[in-house]
Amino acid sequence: MDTMDTLDTACFVAWFEEAARLVRRDRDRLTELDAAIGDADHGTNLDRGLTEVIKALAESPPDTPVQVLTSAGATLIRRVGGASGPLYGSVFRQMGKALRAPVTLAGFSAAFEEGVVALERLGKAALGDKTMVDALAPASRALALAVRDGVGVREAFEQAARAAAEGAQATIPLQARKGRASYLGERSIGHEDPGAASAALFMAALATVAV
Amino acid sequence: MDTMDTLDTACFVAWFEEAARLVRRDRDRLTELDAAIGDADHGTNLDRGLTEVIKALAESPPDTPVQVLTSAGATLIRRVGGASGPLYGSVFRQMGKALRAPVTLAGFSAAFEEGVVALERLGKAALGDKTMVDALAPASRALALAVRDGVGVREAFEQAARAAAEGAQATIPLQARKGRASYLGERSIGHEDPGAASAALFMAALATVAV
Amino acid sequence: MKKLINTADSVVEDALNGMAAAHPSLRIRDQVVYRAEGPRPGKVGLVSGGGSGHEPLHAGFVGYGMLDAACPGEIFTSPVPDQIIDATKAVDGGAGVLHIVKNYTGDVLNFEMAAELVEDVEVASVLVDDDVAVQDSLYTAGRRGTGATLFVEKIAGALAEEGAPLGEVARVAGEVDERSRSFGIALTSCTTPHAGKPTFDLPETDVELGIGIHGEPGRRRAPMVSARELAGIAMEAIHGDMPLHGDLLVMVNGMGGTPLMELYVVFAEVAAFVKGKGARVSRSLVGNYVTSLDMQGFSVTICLLDDALTRLWDAPVETPGLRWGR
Amino acid sequence: MKKLINTADSVVEDALNGMAAAHPSLRIRDQVVYRAEGPRPGKVGLVSGGGSGHEPLHAGFVGYGMLDAACPGEIFTSPVPDQIIDATKAVDGGAGVLHIVKNYTGDVLNFEMAAELVEDVEVASVLVDDDVAVQDSLYTAGRRGTGATLFVEKIAGALAEEGAPLGEVARVAGEVDERSRSFGIALTSCTTPHAGKPTFDLPETDVELGIGIHGEPGRRRAPMVSARELAGIAMEAIHGDMPLHGDLLVMVNGMGGTPLMELYVVFAEVAAFVKGKGARVSRSLVGNYVTSLDMQGFSVTICLLDDALTRLWDAPVETPGLRWGR
């Protein structure tokens, strides 16, 4: 049992730095996923947003994990636009609101779950609607299970990343019921949801920052 | 010497019927020539015009060669538009004005020359400007030479057709000075003039009607 | 892909600079387009916005008798709350502000967030959802807002100009949406500057039926047919959802890359269809109004007019994209 | 090639039917587009025309303050004398008729023939030849008429509406042409319905500089560059031919397939260029006005204004394609 590890501010900054790097790397893939069942802007949107997040974190260096999340959430809301801006922004803003210092894995997990609940409420989306929820909700569940099982941070985050990746893959056969892809009706089947794919990147980034 | 052959109304009708057939057959080629140095409508224009010429000749059957030419000239002017409509129309209208019955080869040649002169005057184009003049003027000259040499109608018309075809080919290296192709400046070099090409078809048609 | 742009990142800003240079009647600040003369005391302010790439919608409809401000987002990306908050505060003349929102998740969320955050301004909101190609269901995002947005902006704008109160302007705006239906067909995909290649592939033989305005694929692919048949498909879809009768406002809208000549060919067929149903083309618009970058194709939008709506439609309007009566 | 047409042969007629259905202000007879109300006694009549495929030019400019009649030919093919004769006779209100003719061999010949054949109507004629891409020489067909045609039609139309006599209307029309210059750039070729494939091939890396409006290739091919550089090329060509100074009327015109957003990007660059030369954008137009079917690209047309021309430009106009002041 090593859930006594705490996550400091640098970890949270590193999380967004790594997420920004992965999204930049996969920008075109995300945009192509969005082209198939949406409007071909998801990679550009998120890349723009995370670039601004990193800039804002560099300009006013945060003192606490809460400040990292609050800053990132606000920046995403203020700079991304589209559906994913307010949705991702709300995840991190709400997570920041719920987070307590010092940040244990249990605390992280609980706050993350609140972020996901805020997302579901705002987007009125449930698991299986073929949205970013399909990656984030399983990730949150994996974190909770890891806490229950007393798994270490690194492994917990890796399990969350795996769950998110699997959740993103699992959107492929689904018919979209929310967001732009829902306009396609049955034609949305057979494509990975771009928001779920980017959510998987967020969780993959998380897995790299656990010490 | 067999220049005593006379050309009757049927010959003139056959001339336009054969011209219509050849232009229909080569419509796309003419349009492609026009695409290269013009606006991609010459084949369509002339095909539309000659179809109307044939229709008009069928609706009010002409009694004389003059009537054939007058009808064809008027129809081309009234139905083609563009540059080639008034220009071809004027050739035949003027030729009709100049023609005397019965139509000998010499009479045909003289009237044709008047048609070409009318064309040159209307279009302000001279030999070498890369227009239909470059096919029609040599054709007229070939007819005149045939008359001078006492050549038979069939051979005279064949010589005219050859001269027109050569004239059309000779437009390829020229830089256009008249018509739409002149806008291209040096880029008009290396392409056959579409109007010269269609003029060669008119003369080729003539060669088939000589009995 | 060749585009008349400087860089993909600067295209929205560069285009707005062009708008500002071309139209002294507009003033542009922090990526919001305003009427240069500012708010009129006592007049309800009208704010709309959405992703860029649909020009003249929305920025081209800012001016007398129509919008007070437009918030252009990045290409195909709804604006952010900051823009909407700025716009809402700036155009309030004390009578409140109407948000005209196309029904897309992103637009709805960003306008909602903004409305929550604006203080001291009474905000009402109307959702435009006219696209019959999309199934309307409680379990989906609902119908998209497309061509009817122009109708709502024009008619609500005229009413606001007359001094009607916010509730009334919002009510009539909603009424216009309810009485309007659209259907769109694409011959080609558009290409966003960032993606640099067509959003979807469409062979020479096919069209996309039931497209929206974000360059997204449609509901179904079908063989390319004549303008008459394509117009028939669009009109049957509209008529099937809202039987046509009485006086109609009819827009045949180009998606951006289609020549006006072809839109008129389509309009002739649409008019014939309308006549065949015993209805009447009372007012019409033919042109590029609610576009999707360089997409080739068209949409038809129809509104069932009544005398009041007709009068408001005819009222003077003076914007870069729509102008009459002054 | 996919086009919103029924057949290539019927496209002009079908589009005119659409225009008639969309615009009760127009009346169409024997392929001539008239103002529905007919000629006004004592007013000089304005007739223009040319090949179809340039819409809204010319038919879209028939109406109050602009043309009395437009004669649309087949696609890219000048109208025939019969149309022009009909139009000239029909619009004469006793004060004579001005023919506004773009300088193309076909247009010139057909209008000349018509003018000769019209009896009992005083006819004057103005030749529009504004395209600086074409070398002006005694030994060629001279410069093409392109964007300035709209300026001539608008300003001459305003003057005729005021009751000016034929000589005066013709003189000012000529003056507008003399004070106007254009330059066009194509990113893609257009496709005529009959040919069914692009008139010329243009690789992804290249543009055509100095194109006209018939989809003909330009003067020279060059590598594709930014909107700023392309605008610079067009503006240098214009400025080199007619140094810019004072108040300018500036049109950034789309060739038919280019989105409005990109035209605004170009306009921003054009405005910056104008400013750099110490001149001023006094009036402007941005949009699809003088098009070439589905071609992507733009042209810039600039007219050196004076007070009289500015006043006439600002005068009310009410046509499908251009409308303000009523």
Ligand SMILES: Nc1ncnc2c1ncn2[C@@H]1O[C@H](COP(=O)(O)OP(=O)(O)O)[C@@H](O)[C@H]1O
């Ligand atoms: N109602 C919703 N709830 C949760 N996620 C959503 C919802 N609508 C859209 N999304 C997510 O947003 C993604 C699209 O983001 P993006 O392309 O940036 O915005 P837009 O759809 O406005 O262009 C979708 O792939 C989906 O995962």
Ligand SMILES: Nc1ncnc2c1ncn2[C@@H]1O[C@H](COP(=O)(O)OP(=O)(O)O)[C@@H](O)[C@H]1O
């Ligand atoms: N001034 C002229 N004199 C003689 N022939 C001309 C002249 N201008 C054009 N032509 C001929 O007309 C042909 C083009 O005809 P067409 O394509 O039908 O008309 P347009 O050029 O109006 O599209 C040219 O190839 C040329 O042979």
Ligand SMILES: [Mg+2]
């Ligand atoms: Mg998207």
Ligand SMILES: [Mg+2]
């Ligand atoms: Mg031609």
Ligand SMILES: [Mg+2]
């Ligand atoms: Mg989007």
Ligand SMILES: [Mg+2]
């Ligand atoms: Mg032509």
